[in-house]
Structures are given as structure tokens and as C-alpha cells.
Amino acid sequence: MDLPPDDRTLSPYTGYTRAHWEAAADALLAAVEPYATEEHALYDLPGDHTSWSGRLSDGLEGHARTLLLAAFRRDGTALERYAEGLAAGVSGVWPRIVDRGQPLVEAASIALALRLTRDLLWDRLDDAVRQRAAAWLADALTAEPWPCNWELFPVTVGGFLEDIGYETEASRKAIDRGLERIEQWYLGDGWYTDGDGRKFDYYNGWAMHLYPVLHAWLADDNRLLDLYGGRLSRHLADYSRLFGADGAPMHQGRSLTYRFATTAPLWLGALSGHTPLSPGETRRLASGALRYFLDRGAVDEHGLLTLGWHGPNEALLQGYSGPASPYWASKGFLGLLLPPDHEVWTATEEPGPAERADAVTPLGPPNWLLQSTRSDGLVRLHNHGSEDVRYDPFYTRLAYSTVTEPSASYDNSVIVGEDASRTGIVPLGVGEGWAASRHTVGDGVQVTSVVLAHGAAEMRAYLVTGAAPGTPVRVTGWAAGEGVRSELLPVLGLTDSLTGVMGDDGATLFAALVRLTGEPDPVPLEETVTVRSGGPGELRVRWSAGPEVRVRLDASGVEVVPVA
Structure with a gap:
């Protein structure tokens, strides 16, 4: 991956700046483009396809998760390609959203990307395409999720559909239902379990906090933002301690192949204004994790994210892991929503907890x-x-x-x-x-x-x-x-x-x-x-x-x- 030279003045710990994050995002987007189908509805990445979902759903996963990266990057040229793919996908290519099916997961990424880039993508689509896309997404409002972080996927879809005025009553019900269901798993001090039992892992940050806080922020709902943002801030006080001085996140839990998605809650705290971390500490932890993986072979010779941790590693995989699964790492680029002059990009890096004492x-x-x-x-x-x-x-x-x-x-x-x-x-x-x-x-x-x-x-x-x-x-x-x-x-x-x-x-x-x-x-x-x-x-x-x-x-x- 071709990145700019290190900047050890602004970033004495990692050398990475916003320019490095932008270059990494651009490289990842460019690398997947050769694997898009003719109309860009599916991204058929190389590798074994999962028994969980199959090739068609894996292709949708490739579209949805890399679209999310393009949305955080706000790359107009790339978004034009995804607009073409969206039009083809909702015209019969994509599988329908059904109870506890993988398309429900990907619908959330698509809806979030559309909500973030409404001016660049959604508003420029033909009305007929918008109607078909809204109808395809609307199945997520009533599809039954697995009782875990999946409860937040209808919330995310509902937030977008409510914004555009499509089935607003059903959208509101889906939002309220999902947010109510996750309450039973909140145990205080910023910690959720990922469903019943005692499943504590990175899903706390890249799902249980991410979707409610982003929904509240995009809806400009101060009541919800105070609630979920407060929980996020408390969580980050603990979460920031899970990174080693070399940038490595803690090697625990499932779906570790999402790698630097672990940085999403760090950026989310800065974006929402609910974080105990200084701007310099936020960027140091996030950039440290990105560099940790890029320096250790997370991207193969074709520029693609592999199924693994450093390089390929089957021991980390679950039954739902397909060739495009690692691209939930796109969540780690959430920080690009912050403008270049935001202090999280302009402040000098500061040491993380593991480096202080x-x-x-x-x-x-x-x-x-x-x-x-x-x-x-x-x-x-x-x-x-x-x-x-x-x-x-x-x-x-x-x-x-x-x-x-x-x-x-x-x-x-x-x-x-x-x-x-x-x-x-x-x-x-x-x-x-x-x-x-x-x-x-x-x-x-x-x-x-x-x-x-x-x-x-x-x-x-x-x-x-x-x-x-x-x-x-x-x-x-x-x-x-x-x-x-x-x-x-x-x-x-x-x-x-x-x-x-x-x-x-x-x-x-x-x-x-x-x-x-x-x-x-x-x-x-x-x-x-x-x-x-x-x-x-x-x-x-x-x-x-x-x-x-x-x-x-x-x-x-x-x-x-x-x-x-």
C-alpha cells in the first residue's frame, strides 16, 4: 500500500496523519474495484464462500461494506459507481431481506452510507431507483434479527427511511423496538453484553455503541445523544486501555478479522463530542491500530484485506466469515467524517494508557x-x-x-x-x-x-x-x-x-x-x-x-x- 511519508512532528508515535488514512481508504477502494460485477451490484472477492450465506449474499456484503468506506471517505467518483450498483441491486440482483438473514446486516451498512452521503448519492438517483431501493430496505423494518447486536440493524435502516419520509410509522417502530431491546443487555459503566449471557468483546464498540450514537447524532436528537453518548464516553475510559503500545488491539472475542474496526468507537467519541480522551490520544490509538495491521500483512499482494489477523488465519474465523467479511474494517475510517481542521487531526499525538504508566x-x-x-x-x-x-x-x-x-x-x-x-x-x-x-x-x-x-x-x-x-x-x-x-x-x-x-x-x-x-x-x-x-x-x-x-x-x- 502506497502511503505518504511519516510525519513524526504531528504524529510522533505513529507517523500517521489524515493523509495516511485517506490514502489507505483510497487504496482499499481501488483494490476491490476489479472484482465488481459489470453493473457494480456485487463485489465477488476471491476466496471460499460461506455456507452461512452463499455467493450472492457474499457479493452483496462486498458492495455494502466497501460502500460504507466510500461514504466515510465521501469519494464522489467512487459513490457514482456504487449508485450504479445500487440501482442494479434493487432491480432484482440482491437477495431479499428476510428473518435472521445476512442481507439484514448489509442493509444496515447501505442505509447508513446513504444517510451519510444523501447529498452525494441518494438525492442524485432517479426517483424510480429511489422507490425500489426504499422498498428493498423496508423489509429490514419487520425482519426478525438474531437477539444480539443484530437488533440495531433495523434501527439503522429505520433511521434512514424515516429521514427520507418512507414508511415513517414503521420506521419509527423499528427504531424504538431495537433501542428498547438492547436495554436488557446494558449492564452499566458503558458495557453491553452482545445478547443474553456474558458475551463481552469488540461488538461493544463497533456495534452496540456505534449504531445508537450515530443514529442520535444524525437525527440531531440531543436526548438520545446524551444517553448513548454518555455511555460511550464511560466505555472509552475502559476501552482505551485495550490497546498495546505497538497499536495492537486486545486479541479476544469473535470477528477479529474486522481488525481496525476496533478504532470506530474512538473516532465516534470525537465525532459525537462524548469522549474522555484528548484529540491527540484519540488519533494516536486509532492510527496505531491502523498501522499495526498494515505493517503486518493484513493486506495481500492484490491490496485486499484477508480473512485473518496479520495475514490469513483460519483460527479466527466464524461460520459467517466470507471473502468480503473483513471489510467491516471500513468502520475504522469513521474519523474521516471529521473535517481536516478538526482538532483530532491537528493536535499532536499523545501517549495511550499503556505508554503512560x-x-x-x-x-x-x-x-x-x-x-x-x-x-x-x-x-x-x-x-x-x-x-x-x-x-x-x-x-x-x-x-x-x-x-x-x-x-x-x-x-x-x-x-x-x-x-x-x-x-x-x-x-x-x-x-x-x-x-x-x-x-x-x-x-x-x-x-x-x-x-x-x-x-x-x-x-x-x-x-x-x-x-x-x-x-x-x-x-x-x-x-x-x-x-x-x-x-x-x-x-x-x-x-x-x-x-x-x-x-x-x-x-x-x-x-x-x-x-x-x-x-x-x-x-x-x-x-x-x-x-x-x-x-x-x-x-x-x-x-x-x-x-x-x-x-x-x-x-x-x-x-x-x-x-x-
Whole structure:
């Protein structure tokens, strides 16, 4: 990708300016153009097509998601091509919008793009085309979405149709219905779950916050903007901590192939005026993420975004991932809606949270503990409250980071017998420097877990109950990552191979010291913390440069108390 030279005066951390974002957007749009069908209704990108939707729907996905990029870029020439494709698409090429079908997702991108570029695209269409397009979109008003972030797709379509005066009553009902449904998933402090259960991931930012805030902003509805913008601002205080100093977002959750869509809520805060971040910090985090992926092979030799993280990586994909799916990364270009003279583009970059200081930050609603270290810029997420409806390594491991990927050999797990599953996660609280939870392994085995973090070091303890005497128990730590060092030392109940056995009383405590660090010559892990037994189910933890803490695990939960 041909980008301008770095500007290390305005952007001392990333070198990227608005010109880099514009050039990246132009390059991505140019790269997909050869794959458009003759009338531009479909973008048939190379790769395997999904069983979820099929080739026709994948082609619509290619149109819709790259149209969104053209809309953020406000590229009149490109929008003319998409106008031609829209006319052909709604004349019988595109599949209809039906209950829980992929076209409902893509209709939201199309409607949002049309709403953002009404003067450049919609208003210049023939009236007959506008009528057919509105009729095609209107099916989204009554189509039943999956009970998750999909509830916001009818909201987004309804917002556009209400603006143009098409089926205004049905549009208003769709808007109100969708916004009402997501309320049941708002848990406070800026955090939603993505539907029932405890599914916490980037959908908070690029869906659950994005669509309501944009709708309120475009509708000029100050009441809604205050509500959803306030939630966004609170969320960004936590969200901004999920980026490493190298620009990497946290490697956790599903749909990670959307890559720099992770920057959308950062820009959204600046666009809506609801953000705790300074303009320089906003651009530093966003540009850092864009550069992180572009420097690491996210775009192939044809200029196309691949299905993966750096380059292609099937481990990250879901059943709905098709060749055009990565182009939801277009959401990351939301910042181009801000004019060139906006302070988010003119301010000098400022460091992000991971670059300012060591921090261990508890996040209440997801029951997460974030641990970042300034010396190496790493961010670690200790997961004691998030899981998908099925066992998923990107949801259910005990920890994630900005520099490691969940391994097929079960990193950050407790393996009882030969079973490493972690289901039915029950949060047991987070606090200053700790997080705890309980989960099920297999049939009837319970593991109560607690992690204490200080600097880059961790003390992890597990009380295993319900397993037969003599059952082997093994704990694992961080997977290997490029340029980082993973350490795991036994403390209690474990041999040097990090394996122990269940005792005769049906409840056995295991503990280990853990560290993931990018420092080339760190202080030996055993010198950073001292752990000793304080009785049945109790540990005393003393950090070399911090407090002493008493930790107790039993059938009722976990207690963590500072020792005076």
C-alpha cells in the first residue's frame, strides 16, 4: 500500500496523519474495484464462500461494506459507481431481506452510507431507483434479527427511511423496538453484553455503541445523544486501555478479522463530542491500530484485506466469515467524517494508557482485570466473566493479551484429567489488583479461580472440587508470542511440570506464579512476589514492591483482603 511519508512532528508515535488514512481508504477502494460485477451490484472477492450465506449474499456484503468506506471517505467518483450498483441491486440482483438473514446486516451498512452521503448519492438517483431501493430496505423494518447486536440493524435502516419520509410509522417502530431491546443487555459503566449471557468483546464498540450514537447524532436528537453518548464516553475510559503500545488491539472475542474496526468507537467519541480522551490520544490509538495491521500483512499482494489477523488465519474465523467479511474494517475510517481542521487531526499525538504508566485496572461489568506495563507496552486481560454460548478459545480462556493468540494446546487453562473446557463461568468479583470466578470443567467438576496482578507478575490460584482423588490437574500459562517471554512457576500443589493431583478430601488448592513480559532481561519472577500457605484454602501474597494480600478460596467464593 502506497502511503505518504511519516510525519513524526504531528504524529510522533505513529507517523500517521489524515493523509495516511485517506490514502489507505483510497487504496482499499481501488483494490476491490476489479472484482465488481459489470453493473457494480456485487463485489465477488476471491476466496471460499460461506455456507452461512452463499455467493450472492457474499457479493452483496462486498458492495455494502466497501460502500460504507466510500461514504466515510465521501469519494464522489467512487459513490457514482456504487449508485450504479445500487440501482442494479434493487432491480432484482440482491437477495431479499428476510428473518435472521445476512442481507439484514448489509442493509444496515447501505442505509447508513446513504444517510451519510444523501447529498452525494441518494438525492442524485432517479426517483424510480429511489422507490425500489426504499422498498428493498423496508423489509429490514419487520425482519426478525438474531437477539444480539443484530437488533440495531433495523434501527439503522429505520433511521434512514424515516429521514427520507418512507414508511415513517414503521420506521419509527423499528427504531424504538431495537433501542428498547438492547436495554436488557446494558449492564452499566458503558458495557453491553452482545445478547443474553456474558458475551463481552469488540461488538461493544463497533456495534452496540456505534449504531445508537450515530443514529442520535444524525437525527440531531440531543436526548438520545446524551444517553448513548454518555455511555460511550464511560466505555472509552475502559476501552482505551485495550490497546498495546505497538497499536495492537486486545486479541479476544469473535470477528477479529474486522481488525481496525476496533478504532470506530474512538473516532465516534470525537465525532459525537462524548469522549474522555484528548484529540491527540484519540488519533494516536486509532492510527496505531491502523498501522499495526498494515505493517503486518493484513493486506495481500492484490491490496485486499484477508480473512485473518496479520495475514490469513483460519483460527479466527466464524461460520459467517466470507471473502468480503473483513471489510467491516471500513468502520475504522469513521474519523474521516471529521473535517481536516478538526482538532483530532491537528493536535499532536499523545501517549495511550499503556505508554503512560503501569496499571492494573478492574472492570466491573465484564469482571475483567486489565494489566499493562509501560516498560514493554503489553496489555493483558484476565477474563473472569466473559464467555460465548459455546466453548470458544477466544472467549473462555483465563487470560488474553495484545501480543499472544489463544493456542490449540490450551494456554491459560486448568486441565482436570484430560478436560480443559471452561464453561458456566460465574463472576466472583474484581477489585484492586485481583479478579475471581468459578467455572465448570466437564461433568460436575468446579474450579474457583483468582488472579492477583502487580507490575508484569501474576499469582494464580485454583481450588478444584468434585474431581476424584488422584485425578491429575495441570495448569498452563501464556502461549509463546513474538518478542515476549512466558514464564510459569509452581507454588502450591504442583510439581515442576505444573501438574498436581487431587487429594482425598475432594477439594485441592493449586497455585502458580505467571508472567508475560517483553523485557529482555527482567528481574527473576520468583523475586517479584512471595507466596506462602496460610491454612486450608488460604494464601499470603507479598509483592516485592507492593502490599501483602491474604487470599482465601472456599465453596462460597473468594476473599481478597490487604494485610496491614
